[in-house]
Amino acid sequence: MQVELKNITKRFGSVVANKGVNLTIRPGEVLGLLGENGAGKSTLMNVLCGLYSPTEGEIVVDGTPVRFDGPGDAIRAGIGMVHQHFMLIPVFTVAENVVLGVEPVGRFDHLDLEKARAQVRRLSEEYGLAVDADALVETLPVGVQQRVEIIKVLFREADVLILDEPTAVLTPQEVDEFFQIVRSLCDAGKAIVFITHKLNEILEISDRISVIRRGEIVGSGDPKKLTRPDLAEMMVGHPVDFNVERAPFDPGEVILDVSDLTVLHDDGAVAVDHLSLQIRSGEVVGIAGVQGNGQSALIETLAGLRPPAGGKVLFEGADITTASPRARHRMGIAHIPEDRQAAGLIGSFTVAENMVLDSYYSARFSNRGSIDWGRVNAAATTATQDYDVRTPSIHATAGHLSGGNQQKLIVARELSRDTRLVIAGQPTRGLDVGSIAYIHARLMAARDEGDGILIVSSELDEILSVSDRILVMFKGRIVAEYEPNKAPVDKGTIGLAMAGAAP
Amino acid sequence: MSTEMNQAVQGRLIGRNQIEDLVLVPLYALVAALFLGALVMIATGVDLSTIGQSFIALVRGSVGSLNALSETLTAAAPLVLAGLGLALGFRAGLFNIGAEGQVIMGGLAAVVAGVAMADMPAVIALPAAIIAGALAGAFYAGIAGWLRAATGAHEVISTIMLNLISYRLLDYLLRTPLIQKEGRADPISKSIPEAAELPRLLTFIDPNLRLHAGVFLMLAMVVVAYWLLFRSKMGFEFRASGENAIAARFAGINAGLTIVLAMAVAGALAGLAGANQVLGVLGRATPGFSAGIGFDAIAVALLGRSHPVGVLFAGVLFGALEAGGRQMQVDAGVSIDLIGIIQALIIVFIAAPLLVKAIFPWGFRRTRSKEEEV
Ligand SMILES: Nc1ncnc2c1ncn2[C@@H]1O[C@H](COP(=O)(O)OP(=O)(O)O)[C@@H](O)[C@H]1O
Ligand SMILES: [Mg+2]
Numbered sequence: 001m002q003v004e005l006k007n008i009t010k011r012f013g014s015v016v017a018n019k020g021v022n023l024t025i026r027p028g029e030v031l032g033l034l035g036e037n038g039a040g041k042s043t044l045m046n047v048l049c050g051l052y053s054p055t056e057g058e059i060v061v062d063g064t065p066v067r068f069d070g071p072g073d074a075i076r077a078g079i080g081m082v083h084q085h086f087m088l089i090p091v092f093t094v095a096e097n098v099v100l101g102v103e104p105v106g107r108f109d110h111l112d113l114e115k116a117r118a119q120v121r122r123l124s125e126e127y128g129l130a131v132d133a134d135a136l137v138e139t140l141p142v143g144v145q146q147r148v149e150i151i152k153v154l155f156r157e158a159d160v161l162i163l164d165e166p167t168a169v170l171t172p173q174e175v176d177e178f179f180q181i182v183r184s185l186c187d188a189g190k191a192i193v194f195i196t197h198k199l200n201e202i203l204e205i206s207d208r209i210s211v212i213r214r215g216e217i218v219g220s221g222d223p224k225k226l227t228r229p230d231l232a233e234m235m236v237g238h239p240v241d242f243n244v245e246r247a248p249f250d251p252g253e254v255i256l257d258v259s260d261l262t263v264l265h266d267d268g269a270v271a272v273d274h275l276s277l278q279i280r281s282g283e284v285v286g287i288a289g290v291q292g293n294g295q296s297a298l299i300e301t302l303a304g305l306r307p308p309a310g311g312k313v314l315f316e317g318a319d320i321t322t323a324s325p326r327a328r329h330r331m332g333i334a335h336i337p338e339d340r341q342a343a344g345l346i347g348s349f350t351v352a353e354n355m356v357l358d359s360y361y362s363a364r365f366s367n368r369g370s371i372d373w374g375r376v377n378a379a380a381t382t383a384t385q386d387y388d389v390r391t392p393s394i395h396a397t398a399g400h401l402s403g404g405n406q407q408k409l410i411v412a413r414e415l416s417r418d419t420r421l422v423i424a425g426q427p428t429r430g431l432d433v434g435s436i437a438y439i440h441a442r443l444m445a446a447r448d449e450g451d452g453i454l455i456v457s458s459e460l461d462e463i464l465s466v467s468d469r470i471l472v473m474f475k476g477r478i479v480a481e482y483e484p485n486k487a488p489v490d491k492g493t494i495g496l497a498m499a500g501a502a503p
Numbered sequence: 504m505s506t507e508m509n510q511a512v513q514g515r516l517i518g519r520n521q522i523e524d525l526v527l528v529p530l531y532a533l534v535a536a537l538f539l540g541a542l543v544m545i546a547t548g549v550d551l552s553t554i555g556q557s558f559i560a561l562v563r564g565s566v567g568s569l570n571a572l573s574e575t576l577t578a579a580a581p582l583v584l585a586g587l588g589l590a591l592g593f594r595a596g597l598f599n600i601g602a603e604g605q606v607i608m609g610g611l612a613a614v615v616a617g618v619a620m621a622d623m624p625a626v627i628a629l630p631a632a633i634i635a636g637a638l639a640g641a642f643y644a645g646i647a648g649w650l651r652a653a654t655g656a657h658e659v660i661s662t663i664m665l666n667l668i669s670y671r672l673l674d675y676l677l678r679t680p681l682i683q684k685e686g687r688a689d690p691i692s693k694s695i696p697e698a699a700e701l702p703r704l705l706t707f708i709d710p711n712l713r714l715h716a717g718v719f720l721m722l723a724m725v726v727v728a729y730w731l732l733f734r735s736k737m738g739f740e741f742r743a744s745g746e747n748a749i750a751a752r753f754a755g756i757n758a759g760l761t762i763v764l765a766m767a768v769a770g771a772l773a774g775l776a777g778a779n780q781v782l783g784v785l786g787r788a789t790p791g792f793s794a795g796i797g798f799d800a801i802a803v804a805l806l807g808r809s810h811p812v813g814v815l816f817a818g819v820l821f822g823a824l825e826a827g828g829r830q831m832q833v834d835a836g837v838s839i840d841l842i843g844i845i846q847a848l849i850i851v852f853i854a855a856p857l858l859v860k861a862i863f864p865w866g867f868r869r870t871r872s873k874e875e876e877v
Contacts, residue, residue, distance in 0.1 A: 326755030
C-alpha cells in the first residue's frame with residue numbers, strides 16, 4: 001500500500017505547523033523523518049493518522065484521495081501510529097491493552113481473552129516482538145511497553161506504521177533490539193515512518209530520509225550519500241559544529257571529594273556501593289553506564305536529596321555529607337536534574353518563576369518576606385536572552401516550551417550565577433542537535449572558568465565528546481576509568497565495561 | 504514583537520483564558536443551577552407563580568434593600584475568610600477538610616480571650632480576641648500539617664477526624680466553668696463583652712442592620728491572602744509545592760515546613776471566620792455555632808478557583824444565596840434547603856466546565872477541543 005501526502009498544510013490559529021508538505025510512503029521501506037523539536041513532525045503524522053484534519057492538501061492511498069475523520073478511519077485504511085507518549089492502561093495486561101477498543105467477543109458480550117492472547121503470541125512470534133501476553137503493562141520496562149504499542153497497531157492490521165520518536169525513551173541496547181524489529185516489519189512488507197531528531201539513528205535505519213524544518217520539507221535523500229553534517233545543516237538551517245570547543249585540559253585543585261559513599265534505594269536495596277570519586281577544578285568527569293546502575297541515586301545524594309547510608313562527601317574541603325539541597329546551592333553547587341519535566345521545573349509556572357525557583361529567597365530577589373517581581377522579571381529577561389531560551393514571553397508557562405528550551409531554561413537558572421561545581425544528569429536527553437550543542441558549549445564554558453563538572457549520561461557518544469575523564473558505573477560501583485587526554489579510548493571497551501565485564 | 508511586548512508589560516494581568524475560567528464558567532453555572540432549582544420546585548409540586556415569587560424573593564432578600572445587602576455581606580464574611588484559608592491550602596496541594604473544626608476552635612478561643620479582656624479598652628480587647636481566634640485555628644490545623652509532614656498521614660483523613668474531635672470538644676468545653684455562662688446548666692458560653700465585639704456599622708441608620716466590622720476584616724484578608732500567595736516568599740513556596748512537589752524539593756524548598764505552614768495559615772483564616780461569628784454576629788458560642796461554614800467554604804474556595812479575588816466573589820454570592828434564601832422561605836414558603844441544592848449544583852457545574860461550555864457556548868473562544876488536547 002502506497003500513501004502520498006500532497007501539499008499538506010496544517011495551521012493552529014496563527015501557527016503554521018506544516019506548510020505544503022509532499023511525502024510518499026512505500027511498502028517495504030523505512031522513511032526517516034528528521035527534524036528538530038517543534039519542526040512539525042508529530043503534527044504531520046497526526047494528520048496522516050486521522051487525529052487532525054489538514055487545513056489544506058490531501059492524502060492519497062493507492063491512487064485514491066481519502067478523507068479521515070478520526071483515527072478510526074485511518075486505522076481502517078491501514079495506517080497506524082505509535083505515539084511519542086504511550087497510550088496504554090498500566091493496570092491492564094498486555095493482551096487486554098492490545099485488544100482494547102476492538103475486543104474479540106463471544107456470546108452475551110463475553111470477552112474472549114483467550115483469543116486475544118493467542119493473537120498477541122502469534123504477532124510477537126511473527127515479528128520478533130518478545131512480550132508476555134499476560135504481564136501487567138505497569139510492570140514492564142519502557143522498551144517492552146513500546147513493543148506492546150507496536151503489537152496494538154499490528155493487531156489492527158496496519159500496513160503503514162508511524163513511529164513517533166520511538167527511540168527517545170530507549171537505552172542503547174533497547175535501540176538495537178528495536179531496530180531489529182523495524183527491519184523485520186519492513187521485510188514483511190510494512191511501510192514504516194520513523195521519526196527522530198537523532199542523526200546517527202536516522203542514518204542507520206532509514207531507506208530514505210526527508211528533513212523537515214519549520215513545517216516544510218527542506219531536503220530528502222539517500223542515507224548512503226548523506227553525512228551527519230549535511231543532515232544537521234538541513235535540519236537547523238545553518239552548519240553545526242560538532243566539535244565541542246574547550247580550553248586545553250589543565251585541572252586544578254580537588255573540588256568534590258567523595259569517599260566510600262553508600263546509598264540505598266527507597267526499598268533498601270544498595271544503589272551506590274562504597275563509591276569514591278574526585279572532581280577537580282576545570283575538569284569534566286563523565287559517568288557512563290546503563291541506566292539503573294545507581295547513577296540517579298548518586299546524583300540525588302550529591303545534590304542533597306537523598307541521605308547516604310555511609311561514606312563522606314567533601315566540597316572544597318568542607319564536609320557536606322548531610323547538607324541540605326539549599327545549603328549546597330548556596331555554596332555554588334548547581335544541579336541539572338535528570339528528569340527536567342518532573343524535577344527540573346514547574347510546568348504551570350511562568351518562565352520567570354522557574355528562573356528563580358531555587359534562588360527566589362535570596363537577597364537578590366527578596367526582601368523581608370516579599371519577592372521583588374520587578375527584579376525577578378529583569379533577571380529572567382536577561383537570562384532568557386543570554387541562554388537563548390526561546391519563549392513568547394517570560395510570562396509564558398514553562399510547560400508550553402519545547403524540550404530544548406525547557407532545558408536551556410534550567411541550564412540558565414543553574415549557571416547564571418557563581419558556581420563551583422555543576423552536577424548534570426542526562427543534560428541533553430531528548431533534545432535537538434542545536435540545543436545539545438548549545439548546552440554542551442555552556443557546560444564547557446563553566447569548565448573553562450574553573451568549575452568542576454559531573455555529567456551522567458546514558459548516551460555514550462555524549463560522554464565521549466565532553467569528558468576529560470570517563471568513569472564507568474556498574475551495579476553502584478566505578479568499574480573502569482579512562483582518560484581520553486592520555487590515551488584514545490575505544491567505544492567497544494567502554495561498552496563492555498558498561499555491561500559489567502571487568503577490564 | 505509588539506504583542507510579545509504587550510504580554511511582557513501586562514505581566515500577570517488576567518488573560519482571556521482566565522476570564523473564561525474565572526467569570527464565564529461560574530456565571531453560567533449559577534444560571535444553570537438556578538434553572539435546575541426551578542425544575543426541582545416544579546417536580547415537587549410547587550406551582551409556577553410560587554416559583555416566580557420565590558426567585559423574586561431571592562433577589563429581594565439578597566440585594567433588594569439595604570437590609571438585604573447587610574445580610575448578604577454578614578453571611579459572606581465568614582465564608583470568605585474560611586474560603587481564603589482553604590484556597591491557600593489548595594494552592595499548596597493540601598486538601599484541608601478541617602475548616603469546620605478550625606472555625607470552632609477559633610470561635611472558642613475568641614470567646615475565651617474576649618471574656619478575659621472584658622475590662623480592657625476595645626482597642627486591646629477586640630484585636631486580642633481576633634488574634635486568639637486566628638492562633639487557635641492555626642494551631643488546630645497545624646496538627647494535621649504536622650501529622651502529614653512527620654508521619655505522612657493524609658490531611659483529608661486527619662482533618663475529618665479533627666472535625667469530629669472539635670464537635671465533642673466544643674460540647675465539653677461549653678460546660679466547663681471557664682467558658683459556660685454563669686447560672687446556666689445547658690452548654691452555652693459566657694457572652695462576649697462589649698469591648699471585644701466587632702462593632703456594627705449601620706446602626707445609625709437602622710438599629711436592626713447587622714453588618715459589622717468583620718466585613719473590613721474580610722476585605723483586609725483578601726488583600727493579605729493575595730499578597731501572601733503571589734508576592735511573598737512563603738506563597739511562592741506554597742504554590743511551588745502544590746504545583747510540583749518534586750521540583751520544589753529539588754529546588755531546595757523544605758517540604759515538611761511548607762506543609763505545616765500552609766496548614767497553619769489556612770487554619771488561622773478559618774479561625775478568623777470563627778472569631779468573626781462569635782464577635783460580630785452571635786455574641787457567644789453554642790453547640791453547632793459553626794453552622795457548616797467550614798464546609799460551605801470548601802465550595803466557596805472551589806468556586807473562586809482558589810484565587811483570593813475569586814473567593815471574595817464566590818463568598819459574596821453564597822452569602823447572597825443564603826440571605827435571599829431566608830427571604831424566599833418567608834415570602835414563598837419554599838424551604839431554605841433548596842438553596843443548599845442550588846449551591847451544590849453550582850459546584851457540580853463548576854467542576855464540569857466542559858458541560859457548561861456545551862450548554863452555554865456564548866462568549867467562549869472557538870477552539871477545536873480535540874486538537875487542543877493532543
Ligand atoms: N494542538 C496544537 N495547538 C497549537 N500549536 C500546536 C499544536 N500542536 C503543535 N503545535 C505547534 O506546531 C509546531 C510543531 O509541533 P510538533 O508537530 O509537535 O513538532 P515536532 O513533533 O516536530 O517536535 C510547534 O510549533 C507546536 O508548538
Ligand atoms: Mg513530536
